[in-house]
Amino acid sequence: MASRSLFLSLRRRSSQRCMSRLLSSGSVSTEYTDDYINNSETDDLRSRIFRLRLPKRSATSVIEKWVGEGNRISISDLRQISKDLRKSQRFKHALEISEWMVSHEEYKLSDTDYAIRIDLMTKVFGIDAAERYFEDLPLTAKTSETYTALLHSYAAAKLTEKAEELYERIKGSKLSFSALLYNEIMTLYMSVGQVEKVSSVVEELKRQKVEPDIFTYNLWISSCAAALNIDQVQRILNEMRCDSGCNDDWQRYINLVNIYVTASRLTSADSISPIEIEKGITQREWITYDFLVMLYAGLGDKDKIDQIWKSLRMTKQKMTSRNYICILSSYLILGHMKEVGEVFNQWKQSTTTEFDISACNSVLSAFEDAGLMEKANDLHMLLISGNCSPTNK
Structure with missing residues (x-):
């Protein structure tokens, strides 16, 4: 007392x-x-x-x-x-x-x-x-919660030095932390462009025997994609499939990432060039946003997808086929055909990116490879109604 x-x-x-x-x-x-x-x-x-x-x-x-x-x-x-x-x-x-x-x-x-x-x-x-x-x-x-709250404040303000000092204090403590803490520092590194540091955070998480969540995997995949390390993306996806906590949401996300990586030609020369523009999003950052869209698609959160897509379209960055593939696939897998049609028409009418039927065919094949035949059929019919000629039958 x-x-x-x-x-x-x-x-x-x-x-x-x-x-x-x-x-x-x-x-x-x-x-x-x-x-x-x-x-x-x-x-x-x-x-x-x-x-x-x-x-x-x-x-x-x-x-x-x-x-x-x-x-x-x-x-x-x-x-x-x-x-x-x-x-x-x-x-x-x-x-x-x-x-x-x-x-x-x-x-x-x-x-x-x-x-x-x-x-x-x-x-x-x-x-x-x-x-x-x-x-x-x-x-x-x-406690772990108050430490995480303060780290979140530093990360949100992009105070990298303060966040790293606190992170070192945390690692030296005897407290137990959830994946949320590691997600915070990974989010900070992604936001300041230090994508190469994300993997070391994942290693620390594993050393501490902390169970990663779907956001951990998303950040890890995003960092590898931003560095155009697609082989590592595939290895992470394989790890996710073996994860004991893998559920339907995770599987849907894995399917989406496979579709994206298969169809979007991330290693093409035009995708590598980080072109800086007035409103501040680089080609490398676009990849990260694409994976964020797919994460929310995996979680079934259409509102978040709508918000991100609206924000990205307001920038002056040149849209690529990859960007349209990402949003189109996400809406398609969630069954929002009205939005799929709108994205399809935006792509066809775009003044910055030429409509690419071969990319659409790649998406179609990727859906089939993932076993999502109903979605593949929906896309097939959309292409036909849009006066396009898909090669897949």
Whole structure:
């Protein structure tokens, strides 16, 4: 009991010191006004907080008023409201809920609560504040989740040196980490163009006997593709097939990668040249985005595919047959024929890339080789309806 009281006291003082520094620095306005408007139809704490129209309004005062009216609120309720606020990008109000939880000893914070708090501190006050908060945490609160949260903040800001220093600290700790931590540092290396470092992270993951997930494999494959090391891509795919955790999503992703590698001629001269353009995506980075599209196709996430495809089309980079193959195959394997037809027409009407019937035939053959005969037939019929002549019968 004494040790728990000491821990709670340290936790509260750490949080209060951090918040005091931030508030005294003028980073956040202290002039809060509760603009809660009574609404008898939805008079619950979540609705009251979501009716705060401006970030400077105080979620804390809303909670205090709610409790002052004799209402009770559980930590699970607070977590759910915070989650909903984060989804709505209401990070400052979510952080105030976190602060309320910290300042009330009856709420026992989990490792996830601390990790979320680091992420919110980064978004509201900046990485320096999150870093100070992490360092001020008691040793018992410096867990795999909080380390991963801070690494995520560094990776998102592309602070390679800080991320690598933290990664070395992590490797020297006795904590156990999931694939998420390694995915974070791999994502950073991909984002800053240091694709050659990804393989060493995978080696470390294997040394620690950590089970890779589908995102690990995607990042690993993307790094090899970006380096045009297609033989290694094939070796990774073979490893995935033997992975005990391989499920239907993984198999669909493996099929897509096989189709992509077989049909897209990654080693052709025009694909190797990394042409820099005004909006900043190189030919090498295109390959990485293509694999990301296929990952979400493997996971069945059409919305993500839509978002990535829209973003890529807004750049001024010259589209290649490979890019169209990737998106066309992804929509096709998910059964979204309307989108397949739209991509097909965009390709045919493109002013930057000549429509390539031989590439379409390669896709058709690759679908057949993967045993996806129904999808191959759909593509065959699409080519015929588009006045093209597929060689496959």
